Amino acid sequence: MDTIQLLLGGFGTALSVNNFFAAAVGALLGILVGAMPGIGSLAGVALLLPLTFKFNPVTGMIMLSAVYYANMYGGSYSAILINIPGDTPAVMTGLDGHPLAQQGKPGKALFTSNIASFIGGTVGIIILTVIGPGLARFGLRFGPVEMAALLLVAMTSLGWLLGDSPTKGIVATLLGILMATMGFDAVLGTPRYDFGSIYLLGGVPFIPLVIGIFGFSQVIEMMELRNKPRDFDTDKLTLRDSMLSRDEFRRIIPPSLRSSLLGTFIGVLPGAGATTGAFLSYMQEKRLGRDGHLLGTGRVEGVAAAEAGNNSAAAGAFAPLLSLGIPGSGTGAVLLGGLLMYGLNPGPLLFQNQPEFTWGLIASLYVANIVTLGVAIMIIPWLIKILKVPVSVMIPVITTICVMGSYSANNSLYGIVMMLFFGVVGFFMKKYGYPIAPLLLAFVLGPTLEKNFRQALQISDGSLAIFLQRPISAVLVAFLLITVVSPIVRRAVGKNKTKTKGESV
Amino acid sequence: MRRLFLATVLVIASATLVFATGEVEMSDEAWMPDRNVEWYCTSSPGGGSSIFTQTIIEIIKDEGLVDQELLINYKTDGGGAVGRREVSRKSTAGHTILTFNNGDLQPLVQIEGGDLDDFTPLAVMATDGQILLVPADSEFETAQDFIDTLQGGGRVIMGGSKGDDINLSNKIREEVGGDLEYLVSDSTGDALTQILGGSIEVVIAKPAASFELVSAGELRPLIAATRSRFGEPFDAPTFKELGFDIELNVYRGIVGPKEMPQEAVEFWSDVFGRVVKTERWQEGYLGRFLLTDAYLPWDEAIEYMQEFEDLYTASM
Amino acid sequence: MARANSRFVFPTIATAIGALWVAVGLSRYGWISDGKPSSGFFPVIVGALLAAIGIVAIVSELKIEPPRFFSVHLHPLLATVAVVVFALLVGFFPALSVYVFGWLKAYEKYTWRFSLLVTVVTIALVYGVFAAWLRVPFPRGFIMDALRG
Numbered sequence: 022m023d024t025i026q027l028l029l030g031g032f033g034t035a036l037s038v039n040n041f042f043a044a045a046v047g048a049l050l051g052i053l054v055g056a057m058p059g060i061g062s063l064a065g066v067a068l069l070l071p072l073t074f075k076f077n078p079v080t081g082m083i084m085l086s087a088v089y090y091a092n093m094y095g096g097s098y099s100a101i102l103i104n105i106p107g108d109t110p111a112v113m114t115g116l117d118g119h120p121l122a123q124q125g126k127p128g129k130a131l132f133t134s135n136i137a138s139f140i141g142g143t144v145g146i147i148i149l150t151v152i153g154p155g156l157a158r159f160g161l162r163f164g165p166v167e168m169a170a171l172l173l174v175a176m177t178s179l180g181w182l183l184g185d186s187p188t189k190g191i192v193a194t195l196l197g198i199l200m201a202t203m204g205f206d207a208v209l210g211t212p213r214y215d216f217g218s219i220y221l222l223g224g225v226p227f228i229p230l231v232i233g234i235f236g237f238s239q240v241i242e243m244m245e246l247r248n249k250p251r252d253f254d255t256d257k258l259t260l261r262d263s264m265l266s267r268d269e270f271r272r273i274i275p276p277s278l279r280s281s282l283l284g285t286f287i288g289v290l291p292g293a294g295a296t297t298g299a300f301l302s303y304m305q306e307k308r309l310g311r312d313g314h315l316l317g318t319g320r321v322e323g324v325a326a327a328e329a330g331n332n333s334a335a336a337g338a339f340a341p342l343l344s345l346g347i348p349g350s351g352t353g354a355v356l357l358g359g360l361l362m363y364g365l366n367p368g369p370l371l372f373q374n375q376p377e378f379t380w381g382l383i384a385s386l387y388v389a390n391i392v393t394l395g396v397a398i399m400i401i402p403w404l405i406k407i408l409k410v411p412v413s414v415m416i417p418v419i420t421t422i423c424v425m426g427s428y429s430a431n432n433s434l435y436g437i438v439m440m441l442f443f444g445v446v447g448f449f450m451k452k453y454g455y456p457i458a459p460l461l462l463a464f465v466l467g468p469t470l471e472k473n474f475r476q477a478l479q480i481s482d483g484s485l486a487i488f489l490q491r492p493i494s495a496v497l498v499a500f501l502l503i504t505v506v507s508p509i510v511r512r513a514v515g516k517n518k519t520k521t522k523g524e525s526v
Numbered sequence: 527m528r529r530l531f532l533a534t535v536l537v538i539a540s541a542t543l544v545f546a547t548g549e550v551e552m553s554d555e556a557w558m559p560d561r562n563v564e565w566y567c568t569s570s571p572g573g574g575s576s577i578f579t580q581t582i583i584e585i586i587k588d589e590g591l592v593d594q595e596l597l598i599n600y601k602t603d604g605g606g607a608v609g610r611r612e613v614s615r616k617s618t619a620g621h622t623i624l625t626f627n628n629g630d631l632q633p634l635v636q637i638e639g640g641d642l643d644d645f646t647p648l649a650v651m652a653t654d655g656q657i658l659l660v661p662a663d664s665e666f667e668t669a670q671d672f673i674d675t676l677q678g679g680g681r682v683i684m685g686g687s688k689g690d691d692i693n694l695s696n697k698i699r700e701e702v703g704g705d706l707e708y709l710v711s712d713s714t715g716d717a718l719t720q721i722l723g724g725s726i727e728v729v730i731a732k733p734a735a736s737f738e739l740v741s742a743g744e745l746r747p748l749i750a751a752t753r754s755r756f757g758e759p760f761d762a763p764t765f766k767e768l769g770f771d772i773e774l775n776v777y778r779g780i781v782g783p784k785e786m787p788q789e790a791v792e793f794w795s796d797v798f799g800r801v802v803k804t805e806r807w808q809e810g811y812l813g814r815f816l817l818t819d820a821y822l823p824w825d826e827a828i829e830y831m832q833e834f835e836d837l838y839t840a841s842m
Numbered sequence: 843m844a845r846a847n848s849r850f851v852f853p854t855i856a857t858a859i860g861a862l863w864v865a866v867g868l869s870r871y872g873w874i875s876d877g878k879p880s881s882g883f884f885p886v887i888v889g890a891l892l893a894a895i896g897i898v899a900i901v902s903e904l905k906i907e908p909p910r911f912f913s914v915h916l917h918p919l920l921a922t923v924a925v926v927v928f929a930l931l932v933g934f935f936p937a938l939s940v941y942v943f944g945w946l947k948a949y950e951k952y953t954w955r956f957s958l959l960v961t962v963v964t965i966a967l968v969y970g971v972f973a974a975w976l977r978v979p980f981p982r983g984f985i986m987d988a989l990r991g
Binding site: 161162163164165166204205207208209210212219220222223226291341345346347366367368369370371431432433435476479480482 | 599600601602603605606607608611637638681683688689692707709710712715716718719720722723724725726737738739741742744
Binding site: 050053054057186188189191192195196198199202206208209211213214237240241242244245413414416417418420421422424425426428429432434437441444445448449450452453455467471474475478479482483 | 849852853856859860863866867870871876877878879880881882883884885888889891892895896898899902903909911912914915917918919921922923925926930934938941942945946950952960964965968971972975976978979980
């Protein structure tokens with residue numbers, strides 16, 4: 022087959038000592054930056070871009086893709102080890118990853134995260150290779166109407182499925198949505214809920230929010246336990262104990278594959294990204310997995326689902342970028358800028374006009390993925406040692422990183438102020454048992470839902486019937502009614518019967 | 527151990543002293559930056575403004591036009607309002623500059639209550655133009671079909687990005703009439719996704735962002751909102767040709783703080799004048815991203831930007 | 843009742859925020875204009891839901907024992923505020939170095955050697971990533987600015 026031949030040719034270009042070295046350096050830098058809360062892959066890739074122009078194009082792209090992948094690895098490392106996600110998709114990884122670390126099994130969580138990321142990335146790239154352009158075309162059919170329906174399905178499950186108490190989960194979700202409404206109305210372009218402050222005009226700054234509500238709140242909480250020994254034997258933190266058993270391997274393969282397929286598809290959709298991919302994959306596992314109800318208590322399946330979903334979505338996002346020239350995410354936009362600078366013009370004619378470079382690029386995605394996995398696994402022994410560091414030492418170190426990261430987000434003190442504020446908010450939320458993950462996910466997804474919903478009504482000139490007239494959204498709305506509304510009804514009915522039991526905690 | 531600590535303190539202290547006093551004294555010749563220059567960009571890395579800024583900085587470095595380092599400071603708080611306010615108040619004797627397009631001028635005038643007097647224009651570097659595109663199989667076969675539909679009171683769903691694209695859609699609604707529904711996207715890329723997926727019928731785009739799709743025949747040009755027609759593959763009648771007074775230019779420029787010494791203004795204006803003469807700028811930037819060369823030195827840039835300010839003030 | 847249950851505070855604030863969003867949304871940003879949702883539409887719906895659920899949360903929360911807070915919880919917050927003020931005077935890296943070292947040595951009573959080691963590694967790491975690589979322009983502090991003019 023022609024494709025295979027071109028791909029092999031691409032490997033011929035991609036496989037060289039130089040490229041391997043570039044990928045390894047990119048992977049290390051990417052993990053480092055990814056693990057630092059506050060610097061997402063966007064900044065990492067954007068800042069490396071000028072540097073890579075000094076290399077030849079294939080080497081440059083290999084390094085950039087390695088940074089991009091490694092960023093997501095790094096993001097989940099900090100989520101697992103210290104419960105501070107380095108980026109938003111890692112929020113989902115932390116839900117099971119951090120409990121695993123607390124049980125003294127950080128190595129297993131890291132290992133699962135690496136393997137699942139690799140599976141996700143690989144499946145994503147294979148799908149991209151085989152049916153990328155076709156998939157990108159299908160993704161286009163998700164206009165505002167379909168996206169609004171999809172996001173409605175996603176958002177309604179947020180509060181119900183995360184955390185112990187549905188009421189508290191919903192409060193957190195709704196708060197997250199409201200926080201995101203501050204700043205500019207994305208549909209009309211007018212300011213709202215800025216309360217006359219030029220700082221609030223830009224909305225709640227995202228990075229300081231994440232660093233504060235996860236990171237600094239953690240520091241405050243640590244004060245209480247800082248002189249207590251860990252719950253587990255720190256001598257057990259060896260590479261040997263980090264390896265997955267055969268049984269565990271068997272447990273993570275099905276969720277990884279399921280999530281990879283779903284994630285790739287989500288990644289292709291316009292406006293969805295790695296966060297949505299990780300989140301929906303986790304939800305899928307919660308519903309379809311054999312032990313779905315145990316997710317959130319420290320299950321390798323949860324880590325696997327989130328990581329595979331997140332990495333495959335990142336790979337899927339390349340499909341519209343390469344075949345239509347439309348970046349699916351901020352990072353995609355930077356990569357597009359990079360491709361343009363190299364003289365490559367992503368678009369419908371890319372595969373015809375510049376086949377060698379394009380297949381070289383896809384081959385370099387494979388190479389970058391494999392090298393990143395190698396680097397990531399090799400540093401696990403050092404990473405798990407982090408848990409041997411006493412909590413009392415972690416406190417000033419994490420605080421320093423929080424201060425630096427939140428300042429760097431917009432180069433302003435305002436970032437630090439917001440970080441501290443959300444640190445306190447996050448601390449109280451944890452103390453009172455309000456889950457933080459739904460708040461953050463709602464903050465990310467809320468504006469997209471609002472925008473698509475309102476645009477859908479703009480298209481239909483105000484008629485809600487449009488959601489039932491379009492086939493894809495009609496299916497989604499039906500799904501919503503079955504899965505979300507029916508449990509509410511059942512719960513309401515069930516509650517009457519078992520009222521004496523009170524609230525389950 | 528105490529000795530080790532003392533040694534470290536001493537090293538840090540002496541290093542501080544060296545840094546503090548090791549400055550080069552000023553020569554009495556023409557003004558030159560004598561320390562790092564901070565270049566503010568109020569959009570995120572990766573966007574059009576950041577590519578613009580990075581390109582200029584790289585050309586300056588390659589050509590050796592400025593001896594000092596130029597550092598980009600991305601300051602996106604408050605939709606750019608915070609960065610703009612900060613720059614306008616700086617008194618750093620020519621060591622602070624700001625990327626300033628009409629996408630920045632408009633919110634400054636209409637939302638933040640500021641105006642050009644808060645800044646010192648240094649140069650206008652290039653202009654960009656907008657064009658309406660439709661899918662290859664659109665029912666609007668000619669520009670006239672589109673005009674007729676709107677004037678006959680028909681409903682057309684149009685999309686595009688923020689800022690200037692919203693202005694253009696308002697202008698079309700005013701001048702042509704009809705039931706024009708405008709869907710705002712965060713970027714031209716998102717709007718192009720919507721038109722390829724069939725959610726909208728017409729899209730406002732800039733040639734750079736849509737070049738590949740138009741070359742491949744997925745989209746075709748309908749009407750240009752510029753003074754004269756674009757070249758191939760964007761050749762389509764302008765609104766002016768069709769008898770409507772719709773023409774919007776989008777400029778990319780650079781300003782400094784309000785209090786900038788005149789020597790510094792002239793220095794920067796001259797540096798940018800040399801940047802636009804390089805092949806890298808002409809081919810690698812303007813050529814690749816299909817912008818029009820429109821360099822104006824500081825004195826002409828003031829007048830040019832003032833026209834835009836008047837326009838924005840008038841449309842409030 | 844032995845003491846007031848602090849659990850009502852959080853849901854009460856949430857309810858108030860919801861109500862505020864509804865009020866501001868309806869009065870300033872509009873509900874529906876021209877048959878289509880306006881700026882206030884979505885925030886008003888979400889705000890109303892939050893206010894309603896918030897009240898449910900207040901009622902159900904009061905049945906549960908409140909968590910306990912300790913004065914140590916305040917320490918990192920106060921320390922960070924102090925460090926940031928200090929950083930504005932002397933610059934970020936000196937201030938943070940003093941903070942990390944001081945916290946370990948004086949507050950946690952670690953040895954000189956250990957405290958210094960952790961400080962050097964931490965500062966080198968953040969300096970390398972944020973200042974050297976990402977080129978974040980950190981303020982040098984008023985004192986440095988004054989010295990250098």
